[in-house]
Amino acid sequence: MDSPLHRLSDIELALRMLGGDATPEEVERFNRRLAADPVALRCVLDVIEQEECLEWRSASGLAESAEGPTVPRPHLGASASDRRVSRHWPFMLSLAATLLAAVSFTGGLLISDWRSVERGNHGVTRLSEGGGGLQSSVSPGMTQRPIGRLVSSAACRWVPDQRISLSGELRYGESLNLLEGVAELRLEGQAGVADVHAEGPAGVVLTADGGCSISHGRLTATAMPELAPFVLETPLCQVTLRREGAVGVVVNGRDVEVHVFEGAAAVLVPWGLGGADSQFFDLTEGQLLSLRQESEGKIHTRLGDSQPTGFVSRSSMGSDQLVIPDEYVESVAALNPSLYWRFEENAAEAIDDSSPAAGNPAEVVGTLKYTVNTGNRALDLGSGMTPGVLNAHLLSSRPINLSATNGYSLEVWVKPSHYHLGTIASLIVPNAEGASVPGHGMMLELGGPRTAQPFIEQPGKIRFLHRSPPSDKVGHGVSCYSPDHYSLRKWQHVVATKDATTLRLYRNGELVASGKDDTMHNSAMKLLVGQIDESRRERQFFGQLDELAFYPHALSPEDVHRHYELVEQAKSSPREQTPPARPMGKRTLLPSLSTRRPSSA
Structure with a gap:
């Protein structure tokens, strides 16, 4: 110790x-x-x-x-x-x-959050102004009163010592510390009913009368006040909704933003521009108030236009649709992929292989969900609440034989639900003797909102790793990263290729990153989709996937660009709209502060 x-x-x-x-x-x-x-x-x-x-x-x-x-x-x-x-x-x-x-x-006992609530014991604690240490500011009885519940969660990961159960009661003063995902809360009190979405990383505490306080991260609230207004507190201001409305709040260090999406909100700033008096702002639908605290304590304010698209919970996973024309399917097949998974059947145990050989279907682990828009069916990973849906992933039924001279390519359409550290697909070999996890020969991953592991992840970026020979050693292999953030809840075309000397990463038909590596694979590996490996439920991908193809050779830049353009042209062409097969899932997340335990690969 x-x-x-x-x-x-x-x-x-x-x-x-x-x-x-x-x-x-x-x-x-x-x-x-x-x-x-x-x-x-x-x-x-x-x-x-x-x-x-x-x-x-x-x-x-x-x-x-x-x-x-x-x-x-x-x-x-x-x-x-x-x-x-x-x-x-x-x-x-x-x-x-x-x-x-x-x-x-105490032998390494974790110090609990000094303002958190111990149910049924001490209420909310605070530092005594008289120097007497910690003291209670809330009577024990008040902490027993439930004022809300968690009604849904999308890929939520809480701080290690926090256990939040779906539909479980949430009480006055309770602290919610979300590292990743989006948590939807239903709050009920004198302020009526409010639906709150916290986009991790975020810290939220439930306050009296059905309100809440956010310390960091992003939060949206749709409130229907009754006997009292709905109050949302931030480090720099207090936001009040007296009538039905919807707002979004961003807290990022010394900066706070208040976005009004519907109705009106009153914002109290305890001091502004260095003055001693409080400032009041009456914001209406479509307005944004930005606040920034300088090092000397002054708060500067600026008005602007609200930005609903900045909040993942304000957009639907069904807002962007993918149209795959026959020409695209024919072009993929003509390039002789080792496997081609199109997800066109509502399969429960295996995904058909649409490659010319049709010899490598995907084995399904867990329970798959699909979404259908404009007649196109796509795989929807991580959008459910049951363990079977949350842990669903795919594994090729047979190993893929790779040549030491031809290289390889992975092509897929992806729609991430939120910023998170997630493995889209990887090539794996069985556990080597004495190894606890499989070795990876290739990985295509998404970076989360923040990272404590810059050697394997860059926030909001796409990572392509080539590692030969396959290994579970973090420092082995070569990675390249997209220079720009990947898009949330929008379809994007991602291709990773490796030839004799170079690995290349393409996004939406354009080369965005590359790396030099003259090692090649001359072995057979299985393709895993949806998480880091078969045994660990870690680095799971949350979002939608479609048209996944793996080739035993490197695609040319012309092939990649043509495939992207075929889909873009089809999306812009008139086409009969097919209603969604089921309602789209609930919202999900964005960035601010997240630390993770060390992870391999």
Whole structure:
């Protein structure tokens, strides 16, 4: 176990990062340490939140309530412009030492969120202004009153010590710390009914009368107030809906945005432009209020137009449709793929192979879901709530034989539901003797909103890894990454090719990245779709897939561009519309701060 002095140095470095004084090397090294040590990670985050909450409370003068976390947890590798500078530095170092001593004394016990609720015991805790440590600000009886429930979750991953069950009761003062995914909450209180979608990474706390507070991340709320207004609190302002309406809020470090999608909202800023008085803004549908806190504490405001497309939960997975013409199918078949999975049948146990040989259907593990639009059927992964649907993936029934001279290509249409670390497809070999996981010869992956593992993931980017010989060693192989973020809830054409010297990554018909590697595969591997390998339910892909083809040779740039153009031309041509076969699934997520445990490959 680490010593208190080691823990103190961790927090000192974290606070220097907040002030923008840490070097890039220190940031990367520290992120790796926190990714490998959840005790250190939680301790550092708790101290940062306490320091920031003291600044918020002392500056705002708002009434005490069960607000929960009210200040963003900045990403420890973010730029200085995205970090808040503390005004309580000496106090926080002494507080950090106290917390670290407590961690050491209890044998590594995680320090819980200082504003979280222990059901039925102490209510909401806060730091005593009189220096008496932690004290309760809510009577025990109030914490027993349920004011909401989790009604749906899409690819949700919570902090390790949090257990949230579907349809389970949520209580006044309860803290929800979401790392990935989108959680839909139904809140009920004197403020009536509100449907809230938190897009992870996000921190949300349920407040009195059916309201909530967000410390970081993205959140949308559709409220129907009754006896009292619906109140949504952020680190820099308070948003109030007195009548039915819908708003979106973004909290990212020192920046807060309030978007009004429907109806009207009143925004209270406790101080603005350096003045001592509060400011009030009456926003109407289509308006945006942006707030930014400078290092000296001043808040600057700016009005603009709201941006619903910036919130994944405001768009449907069915909003973009894919049309596959016969010419496309014929062109793929003419290039002699090893396998071609079109997902045109409502198959439960196997996916037909539409390649000329038709000899490598996909074995189905779990329960598949499909979606149908404009007459086209696509595979829908991760959109359900049952374990069978959430863990569904595909595996080729036979190994694919690869030649040392011809290379290979993977072609697929993808529509990610949200930013997440997910494996679209990979080539795997059985576990080598003594190995705990299969070796990977190729991987096509999506990067999540933030990362603690820059050596295998870049936020919001597509990764193509070639590794020969196949291995589970993280440092082996060559990766290339798309320079731009992949699109959310829109179909995009992704192709990865490898020839004798070069791996290339294409997106929407254009070459976007490449890497040099003269190693080739001369072995047989299976194609896995939907997660990192057969045994681990990790790095799962959430979204829709269609027209997946694997070729035992490298496609030419002309082939790739032609395939993309055939679909684009078909989408722009008049075509009889077919109603969706079933309602589209609930919303999903976007970015801000996320740390993960180390992962191989």
